[in-house]
Amino acid sequence: MTEETPSFKRELLATLPSLRAFAVSLSGKHDKADDLVQDTVMKAWAKQTSYQMGTNLKAWLFTILRNEFYSQMRKRGREVQDSDGTFTERMAVHPSQYGVTDLADFKKALDALPDDQREAIVLIGASGFSYEEAAEICECAVGTMKSRVSRARTRLQGMLGVTGEADYGPDAVSAQVTSSPHFG
Amino acid sequence: MRDITKMNHMPPARSRRSDDGLGPNSDIGAKLRALFVSVQDEGIPDRFLDLLEQLDHAEQKAKAPTANAESE
Numbered sequence: 001m002t003e004e005t006p007s008f009k010r011e012l013l014a015t016l017p018s019l020r021a022f023a024v025s026l027s028g029k030h031d032k033a034d035d036l037v038q039d040t041v042m043k044a045w046a047k048q049t050s051y052q053m054g055t056n057l058k059a060w061l062f063t064i065l066r067n068e069f070y071s072q073m074r075k076r077g078r079e080v081q082d083s084d085g086t087f088t089e090r091m092a093v094h095p096s097q098y099g100v101t102d103l104a105d106f107k108k109a110l111d112a113l114p115d116d117q118r119e120a121i122v123l124i125g126a127s128g129f130s131y132e133e134a135a136e137i138c139e140c141a142v143g144t145m146k147s148r149v150s151r152a153r154t155r156l157q158g159m160l161g162v163t164g165e166a167d168y169g170p171d172a173v174s175a176q177v178t179s180s181p182h183f184g
Numbered sequence: 185m186r187d188i189t190k191m192n193h194m195p196p197a198r199s200r201r202s203d204d205g206l207g208p209n210s211d212i213g214a215k216l217r218a219l220f221v222s223v224q225d226e227g228i229p230d231r232f233l234d235l236l237e238q239l240d241h242a243e244q245k246a247k248a249p250t251a252n253a254e255s256e
Contacts, residue, residue, distance in 0.1 A: 017223075017226075017228060025220070041236065041239075125213050126220035153204075
C-alpha cells in the first residue's frame with residue numbers, strides 16, 4: 001500500500017492540467033473549475049483504494065469530476081452559464097496561433113452548446129479519449145456519444161459560420177495548426 | 185501513463201478516428217484543441233500542489249502514527 005501512494009499522486013499530478021481544462025469546459029469559468037478540481041482531487045484521494053493502478057486513471061478522474069459537476073449543479077439549481085470573464089485576460093498573455101478574439105468567440109459558441117454535446121465534443125476532440133472511453137465517462141452508449149459529437153460539430157459550424165474541412169481557407173493559421181507542437 | 189487504456193471493462197482506446205470531422209484539418213477541431221491546450225498550459229496552480237502535499241502528509245501520519253519515517 002505504501003508504495004502505491006507516491007505513484008498515485010504522481011499520476012494524479014500528471015493528469016491535473018487536462019482535468020482542469022475539462023473542468024473549465026464544463027463550468028465555463030476558471031474559479032468554479034478550480035473548486036471542482038479540488039473537490040475531485042479530494043474525492044479521488046479518498047477513493048484511491050478502489051482505483052486499480054495501471055488502469056486508466058485519466059478516465060477515472062474525468063468520471064469523478066463529471067459526476068461531481070452534475071451533482072453540484074443539481075444541488076444548486078441550474079445557473080445561467082456566464083462565459084468566463086477572465087478568459088480574455090488569460091488568453092491575452094498566452095501565446096496561441098489564434099487571435100484572442102477568435103478563440104474567445106469560439107469559447108462563447110462552445111459554452112452555448114447543450115451540456116451533453118459540449119462535454120462530448122471536448123472529450124473526443126480535445127481530451128484525446130476514444131468514443132468507447134468517452135461513452136463510459138458519460139454513462140451513455142457509444143452510438144449516443146457519436147451522435148452528440150456530430151450534432152455539436154454541426155452546431156458549432158453553424159454558429160461560427162464555417163462548414164468544416166473544405167471551408168477552411170488557405171491561410172497561415174491552418175498551416176500553423178497542423179504543424180504546431182501542441183498537437184501531438 | 186500513456187499505455188493505460190482500461191477502466192473497469194473498457195475496451196482499449198481506438199486509434200485516431202478519421203470520420204469525426206475533428207482531425208488536424210478541421211477548423212473546429214483545431215480551435216477546440218487550442219482552447220483546451222491554453223488551459224492545460226497554465227500549469228498546476230499552487231493550491232493543488234499544497235492540497236496533495238497535505239493529503240499525502242495526512243495519510244503518512246495515519247499510517248505511521250509513531251514513526252513518521254516513510255516519506256518519498
